[in-house]
Amino acid sequence: MSSSSTTTTTTRLLMLKASDGVTFEVEEAVATKLGAINNMVEEEGSEDLICLPNVNGKFLGMVLEWCKKHANNNTNSDKGNDEVNKWWDKEFVMDLDQNTLYHLLMAADYLSGTELVDLLTEKVASMIRGKKVEEIRETFKIKSDFLPGQEEEIRKKNSWAFE
Amino acid sequence: MEGCLKAGAKSLKFAIRNCQQAPKAKRLCPNSKDAEINRFVPLPEEIEEEILLRLPADSLNKCKRVCKWWFDLINDPSFINKHLLRATIENRKPPSSSSSSSFSFFLKWIIPQELSGEDNYNPYGNDLSKLVLSLVTVCEDNDGNDGYLPCVIEQVNLPPIPVIEGEDFPTNFSVFHCNGIIHMFDNVKNWTSILLNPALREFKLVREPDLPLPPKYEDVMGCGFGYDPKANLYKYVKVFGDYLFEDPVAMVHTLGTNSWRKIKIDVEEDDDCFLQPGGVYCKGAYHWLKTSRMGNTILSFDMSEEKFRSIPLPDHHSRRRSKNCLYILEVWKESVVLVNRTERSSFEMWVMVDNFGGIEGSTHWIKHLKIGPLARSDCPLAFWKDDELLFETKDGQVMSYNLYTKKLRKVPLSGGVRRGYTCATSCLSSLVSV
Numbered sequence: 001m002s003s004s005s006t007t008t009t010t011t012r013l014l015m016l017k018a019s020d021g022v023t024f025e026v027e028e029a030v031a032t033k034l035g036a037i038n039n040m041v042e043e044e045g046s047e048d049l050i051c052l053p054n055v056n057g058k059f060l061g062m063v064l065e066w067c068k069k070h071a072n073n074n075t076n077s078d079k080g081n082d083e084v085n086k087w088w089d090k091e092f093v094m095d096l097d098q099n100t101l102y103h104l105l106m107a108a109d110y111l112s113g114t115e116l117v118d119l120l121t122e123k124v125a126s127m128i129r130g131k132k133v134e135e136i137r138e139t140f141k142i143k144s145d146f147l148p149g150q151e152e153e154i155r156k157k158n159s160w161a162f163e
Numbered sequence: 164m165e166g167c168l169k170a171g172a173k174s175l176k177f178a179i180r181n182c183q184q185a186p187k188a189k190r191l192c193p194n195s196k197d198a199e200i201n202r203f204v205p206l207p208e209e210i211e212e213e214i215l216l217r218l219p220a221d222s223l224n225k226c227k228r229v230c231k232w233w234f235d236l237i238n239d240p241s242f243i244n245k246h247l248l249r250a251t252i253e254n255r256k257p258p259s260s261s262s263s264s265s266f267s268f269f270l271k272w273i274i275p276q277e278l279s280g281e282d283n284y285n286p287y288g289n290d291l292s293k294l295v296l297s298l299v300t301v302c303e304d305n306d307g308n309d310g311y312l313p314c315v316i317e318q319v320n321l322p323p324i325p326v327i328e329g330e331d332f333p334t335n336f337s338v339f340h341c342n343g344i345i346h347m348f349d350n351v352k353n354w355t356s357i358l359l360n361p362a363l364r365e366f367k368l369v370r371e372p373d374l375p376l377p378p379k380y381e382d383v384m385g386c387g388f389g390y391d392p393k394a395n396l397y398k399y400v401k402v403f404g405d406y407l408f409e410d411p412v413a414m415v416h417t418l419g420t421n422s423w424r425k426i427k428i429d430v431e432e433d434d435d436c437f438l439q440p441g442g443v444y445c446k447g448a449y450h451w452l453k454t455s456r457m458g459n460t461i462l463s464f465d466m467s468e469e470k471f472r473s474i475p476l477p478d479h480h481s482r483r484r485s486k487n488c489l490y491i492l493e494v495w496k497e498s499v500v501l502v503n504r505t506e507r508s509s510f511e512m513w514v515m516v517d518n519f520g521g522i523e524g525s526t527h528w529i530k531h532l533k534i535g536p537l538a539r540s541d542c543p544l545a546f547w548k549d550d551e552l553l554f555e556t557k558d559g560q561v562m563s564y565n566l567y568t569k570k571l572r573k574v575p576l577s578g579g580v581r582r583g584y585t586c587a588t589s590c591l592s593s594l595v596s597v
Contacts, residue, residue, distance in 0.1 A: 102206055109210055121210065125217035133228045145231050154228050 014041070015049045016064075022057030023049070026064055033067040035112025052111070059100075059107040066092060066116055093123040098140075212236065216249055219265070219592040220343065220362035243594045244395070247342055250591045255497075255549075268547035269319075269345050269361065269590040270297040270574075271338045273581040275559055293581070294336075296321065298361045298590065299574065301547070312563050312572040319361050338586045339388065341444040343593025344397070346388040350440035356386055356399065358418075358597040361590070367597040369399050371414050371423055384411070385438035387449035393467040397595070400449060400464055408433035408455070415469055418597065428471045433457050443492045445499045450474070452492050452501075459490070461499075461515075476501065477513050477528040489542070494589075496549050500531070509535035510543060534566060544587035555585045 012028040014037070032038040040050055052060060069088055096104065101120060108116040128136055137144065144151060206214075215223065215236065223246070227234045236242055254266065274293040296319040301312060336347040336357075347357040355370040386401040397418040404411030411428040436455030443450050449464045453473075461474040480490070480503065489504040499515040513528045534543075537554065544553040550566045559579035563572045 105206065105210060109207070117210075117213070121214045122217060124214045128214075128226065129218060129222050131225075133225055136226065136229050142230050144229070146228075146234075151228055154234065 016060065017049055017051045018055050018057035018060040019053050020057045022060070024057075024060060024064055026068070027071070030064065030067045030071045033071055033113065033115075034063070035114060037111065039112075054110050055107045056103070059103050062100075062104055063107050063111060063113060063116065067113070070115070089119050093119060096123070212242065212245075216242075216246055220246070220250075220360070220594050221592065223594060224363050237594065240395075247591070247593045247595060250343070250593055254589075254591060265300055265302065266548050267298060267300045267590045267592060268545065268553065269338055269340065269588050270299060270561065270576075271295070271336050271347070271584075271586040272297070272561070272576065273584040275579055275581040297576070299547075310571065310573055311575050314574065316575070317361075319359070321357070321359075322366055335584070336586065337440045338588050339442065339444065340588040340590050341389045341397070343591045343595050344388065344597055345588070345590065346399075348386055348440070350385065356388070356401075358388065358399075360593065360595060360597055362592045363594065363596065365597050369416065371401060371416065385440065385442060385451050387442050387444065387451065387464060389444035389449045389464075389466045390447070391466040392447050398466050398469075402428065402438065402451075402462075404428070406435055406437065408436050413464070413471070424469070426469055426471075428462075430462065430471060430473045438462065439490070439492070441492055443494050443499060445494045446497060450492060450499055452490055454490075461492075474515070474526050477530070480513075491543055493543075493546055495546050501528070502534070502543055505533070506536065508537045509533060532566065534564075537564065537571075541582070544585060545589060547587070547589045553587045555580065555582065557582070561585060561587070 013025050014028050014031045016024045016026060016031065016037070018024070028041065032041060037050065055063075069092075070085060093101075101123060105117065105120040105124070108120060127139055131139065136142070146154075215226065215233070218226065223237050227237050272295050274295060276293055298317045298319055299314050300317070301314045303313065335349050335351055337350060339346040339348070343360055343362060345359050345361060347359070355368055357366070357368060359366045382403065382405055384402040384404050386399065388397070388399045390396075391398055399416045399418065401414045401416075402411060403413065408430070409432055411430075413426045413428055415424045415426055416422065433453075434456040436453055436457075439452040439454065441452070447466050449466065451462045453460050453462045459476050459480060461476065462471060463474050464471050480501070491502045493500050493502055495512070495514065501513045501515070502510050503513075505511050511533050512531045514531045515526060515528055517526045534552065541557045542555045544555055544561070546552050547563065552564050552566060553574070554562045554564055556562055559582050561574040561576060561580060563574060564570075565572075
């Protein structure tokens with residue numbers, strides 16, 4: 001127990017094991033940013049290996065990378081932290097391809113990483129915002145399943161006054 | 164007999180809905196394989212919903228046409244409520260904490276014009292072709308420079324409104340807001356109310372059925388529109404009475420039904436009284452400022468209980484003041500506030516505190532702050548955010564004034580506005596149908 005120093009807090013390490021067997025050793029303070037892991041640690045202690053059968057190693061790694069950045073930024077309690085986090089979040093989601101984005105989103109949701117889920121859902125939402133119907137379908141590869149005429153009917157109901 | 168009156172220059176393309184509410188949406192997506200194919204990306208339903216909830220109402224209106232699954236989801240009453248709740252919460256957050264929140268307000272204004280002699284003498288002679296309805300969305304991200312409010316201004320064009328024979332068309336609209344729905348009413352012409360959701364481009368006229376009311380009730384004193392949180396319904400209320408406020412009555416209409424009910428207004432008689440046109444909806448009740456020879460009070464209508472009550476004003480404001488004393492009711496941080504002029508260009512703001520949900524006598528007022536002095540200010544219009552108040556200035560500009568930093572920013576309406584005719588209200592982007 002280091003009571004003498006305030007800078008060297010005891011950092012326990014947790015072992016996380018992904019579905020494909022890849023393991024990660026992470027500081028408890030980092031991993032507990034994820035609600036699901038926080039609960040496990042609180043309920044069962046953190047002696048054992050934590051198995052996460054629903055997350056693949058690639059995406060678990062990315063989720064943990066995000067947690068690490070946020071945990072680090074938050075310990076330097078500067079005013080500019082929010083800004084740093086925001087900037088970093090922007091970088092984090094910028095070049096994600098759709099497939100990665102969805103898997104990451106599911107991983108974050110499974111691990112109850114609320115803030116990360118927020119960030120990623122916002123990213124997907126931004127891909128819809130301001131787009132035309134056809135563009136949205138194209139982006140997300142959605143086929144129209146309306147009967148002929150149905151879509152036109154809805155369009156008529158919602159015709160634009162601003163355009 | 165109905166004719167058509169063209170309002171605004173552009174083509175008019177609002178969807179006019181009749182009184183029937185759209186049938187409740189059923190999810191058309193059971194467990195069939197077809198449904199699987201057309202589901203949005205390989206994400207669980209809850210996440211997909213979470214994504215769509217982040218979009219503003221106008222985007223979602225487009226999304227309805229993408230696929231059946233989205234159409235059903237976005238029309239689902241529980242989705243509409245979640246979306247509204249989210250918009251309400253986002254609007255309460257400080258701007259820095261949420262990247263996607265944007266604030267909007269709705270403006271009614273008149274394009275300034277060369278006045279001919281006639282116009283000068285007709286106080287209500289604002290020309291309909293000069294009437295502009297603007298939905299202003301503020302983009303605080305790009306910091307405003309040059310003293311302008313950074314914003315996108317969209318013009319809202321009303322569809323042709325049927326003209327009713329023998330009645331003047333309303334032109335001097337006041338505008339009010341509740342949960343994304345704008346209510347427009349001309350207090351002088353007593354005509355009818357217009358409800359519109361600018362995000363959904365939906366529009367509706369509210370006109371009460373021919374009333375079996377005694378002649379003394381021919382005068383409409385005021386009307387209001389609001390939300391009944393207990394029944395999850397929207398209601399419209401119109402107050403009839405005379406200047407003595409002798410046995411006044413109200414007609415209450417539930418949106419989406421054909422139901423109109425007559426309700427007695429159980430408050431004391433009065434003398435030389437009238438309701439100020441600018442009422443407000445706040446937390447399940449509608450409030451009007453009632454001025455009379457006996458004094459000033461607030462007349463309040465509980466949307467769920469469908470009952471009226473009187474609420475006294477702060478002590479020294481209860482007495483009738485000179486006509487120049489300007490009073491405005493507004494909503495600020497989910498409370499009713501009274502803004503009144505103290506000097507030529509200074510205002511004070513009182514916050515109504517009601518801890519006991521409308522029990523008679525449970526209300527009191529707290530003087531919150533002094534606003535101004537504002538060099539060019541003329542008339543406060545509305546809060547579009549908790550710390551930003553819109554003003555119409557003496558030289559025909561609409562300005563936004565920050566209560567704390569005292570920064571003044573101009574709303575970029577080219578050519579300015581005709582003084583004395585501008586109305587404003589903050590406005591949410593919601594999926595609530597009229």
